[in-house]
Amino acid sequence: MNRRSLARALPVTPALVLLLLFLAGPIAYCAYIAFTDLQLTGQAESSFVGFENFRTAFQDEEFLNAVWLTLVFTVVSSLIGQNTLGLALAALMQRASKPVRTLTGGIVITAWVLPEVVAGFLLYAFFRKEGTLNALLDLLHLPSQNWLFTLPILAVSFANVWRGTAFSMLVYTAALGEIPKEITEAAEVDGAGGWRRMWHITLPMIRRSIGTNLMLNTLQTLSVFGLIWVMTRGGPGDKSQTLPLFMYEQAFQNSMIGYGTAVALLLLLVGSVFSVVYMRLLRTEV
Amino acid sequence: MAATHLADRRRNRRLAADAGLLAVAAAFVLPLAWVVLSALDPHADLRVKAPDGITLENFDAILTSDITFTPLLNSLILCGGATLLTVVCAALAAYPLSRFSSRLNRPFLLSILFATSLPITAIMVPVYALFVQVDLIDTLQGTILFFAASQLPFAIWLMKNFMDGVPKELEEAAWTDGAGSLQSLTRIVLPLMGPGVAVVTVFSFVMMWGNFFVPFMLLLTPDQMPASVSINEFFGNRGMVAYGQLAAFSIVYSTPVILLYVLIARRLGGGFALGGAVKG
Numbered sequence: 001m002n003r004r005s006l007a008r009a010l011p012v013t014p015a016l017v018l019l020l021l022f023l024a025g026p027i028a029y030c031a032y033i034a035f036t037d038l039q040l041t042g043q044a045e046s047s048f049v050g051f052e053n054f055r056t057a058f059q060d061e062e063f064l065n066a067v068w069l070t071l072v073f074t075v076v077s078s079l080i081g082q083n084t085l086g087l088a089l090a091a092l093m094q095r096a097s098k099p100v101r102t103l104t105g106g107i108v109i110t111a112w113v114l115p116e117v118v119a120g121f122l123l124y125a126f127f128r129k130e131g132t133l134n135a136l137l138d139l140l141h142l143p144s145q146n147w148l149f150t151l152p153i154l155a156v157s158f159a160n161v162w163r164g165t166a167f168s169m170l171v172y173t174a175a176l177g178e179i180p181k182e183i184t185e186a187a188e189v190d191g192a193g194g195w196r197r198m199w200h201i202t203l204p205m206i207r208r209s210i211g212t213n214l215m216l217n218t219l220q221t222l223s224v225f226g227l228i229w230v231m232t233r234g235g236p237g238d239k240s241q242t243l244p245l246f247m248y249e250q251a252f253q254n255s256m257i258g259y260g261t262a263v264a265l266l267l268l269l270v271g272s273v274f275s276v277v278y279m280r281l282l283r284t285e286v
Numbered sequence: 287m288a289a290t291h292l293a294d295r296r297r298n299r300r301l302a303a304d305a306g307l308l309a310v311a312a313a314f315v316l317p318l319a320w321v322v323l324s325a326l327d328p329h330a331d332l333r334v335k336a337p338d339g340i341t342l343e344n345f346d347a348i349l350t351s352d353i354t355f356t357p358l359l360n361s362l363i364l365c366g367g368a369t370l371l372t373v374v375c376a377a378l379a380a381y382p383l384s385r386f387s388s389r390l391n392r393p394f395l396l397s398i399l400f401a402t403s404l405p406i407t408a409i410m411v412p413v414y415a416l417f418v419q420v421d422l423i424d425t426l427q428g429t430i431l432f433f434a435a436s437q438l439p440f441a442i443w444l445m446k447n448f449m450d451g452v453p454k455e456l457e458e459a460a461w462t463d464g465a466g467s468l469q470s471l472t473r474i475v476l477p478l479m480g481p482g483v484a485v486v487t488v489f490s491f492v493m494m495w496g497n498f499f500v501p502f503m504l505l506l507t508p509d510q511m512p513a514s515v516s517i518n519e520f521f522g523n524r525g526m527v528a529y530g531q532l533a534a535f536s537i538v539y540s541t542p543v544i545l546l547y548v549l550i551a552r553r554l555g556g557g558f559a560l561g562g563a564v565k566g
Contacts, residue, residue, distance in 0.1 A: 005386075005388060008382050008467065009382055009388070011378035011382055011467065012383070014374070015375040015376065015378065015379035015438055015442060016379070018375060018431065018434055019401070023401060023435045023436065023438075026412045027412075029415070030408075030409055030411075033412060033415060038415065085310070088306075089307065089310060093307065097304055100303075101307065103308075107311050108311070109551075111314055114540050114544075115514055115539060117498050118321075118496075118517070118536045119317075122318070122321055122536070125320055130331060130333060132320060132334045134333075135334070162314065188292070219404075222407075223406060223407035223408065226499055226502075230518060244405075244407045247411060248411070251414075257414075257415050261411050261415070264408040264409065264410075264411050267405060267408040268404065268405065272404065274403065275403040275404060276400070279396065279399055
């Protein structure tokens, strides 16, 4: 590289240093201590244990439980919940009257903008035995129950839908807005009903946005910690302990940093796969 | 005939869409109604109900330096400092990426894009272990640096896209007058992309203000805790009984980010900022 291009690249340095030290560094360190038996409590040395942590993980029922719950949490709250509800809201908004559109958009976006911990409290109150959901069910003479104890993973999944739908809604509102009106109108004049238009015209035209949105939702959902921590602490027992909470518990309550990091590395790998797929999707778009 | 039929169908469809949206809005508004009503209720509990009279006692009780002002100030220092660092670094880094072509641009941008979608939660355990080793644990500066680094990929990505929108010709005059890169960045490019800089700033700040896990892991001393963590302690110790106070605190803590969001949403028109970010 000649001097001129070196001078030109100079402004990148501060960002590069920060990224290397505080992002790439920890990732490399993560990949290293995942293969050691590093512990939290005072012990100075740790030794290399190879794939021991991973072997332990795949024989650990609590880990497998956490994997399963993470899968349920992701599928229910991100793939089904946020994505479908967000698309439905965006589609309805195209047809609805302005005041209703503004009101609904405002409410859904407020839920999204609230700090994670606050959202956690609000939904904790909503799902508690004495909370609003049961009050409503009583009103309708439907059986009420202690949601945070009987179905904690569903309660936190719904909480994540409440908190995250706005993102999908905004993505799909933008995507639907880009479909030329003539196309849907032509189909309408030809007598295609709402569902058929949705299925044969709208969905194929926004498929890239769907891909992008699913990836980003999934990545976001995989790293949810605060919301679940506030609502259930992963409990009762480990009934809502998704991978991030399991990782935290292993590293800090059980002092097994090495093991916790091995779990973190697996999470990171899953995240990377999604991330690469996401980049591919973007590339076809750009 | 066919035209009125179509118009009729459209009206019905609008009514159906309105009804559908209102149903969703009603479900979504319940938790929000709870926090507002409970904050004003002298005897708040966990369900949405009309308050037993309106009171500001709950706000009175929490507006002390211990419960509210210190944590909010901590949040401000932490998130303000990290946002400043993020925006400055992102603007500097975006400039050569946007203005000069180099073989390294593409790999750098791809790595940045890759990093934007990594689950930061997953690296917090190693970051903790690393911070213990290098004595950055429980320090504001360490947390600020990590916050900035974790927000940087997205900030650079956004900033570069906004910067691409400023025509290069405007700078060329300045270059012939002998202005350096830094001068043309601060005097010409940044002022022209004011809304873009605002979006990056507000977005970074809002993300950090609401972030719980990072300070929860990296800070230990209660006096240094930002509101996102202290509110959780408060909830654990007192909130279980004092729901009204918890609600009041939640409102005080959430208001700044809601106002900031409204500010940029107004200025840029709805989902624009986000749409641009997602599409890349």
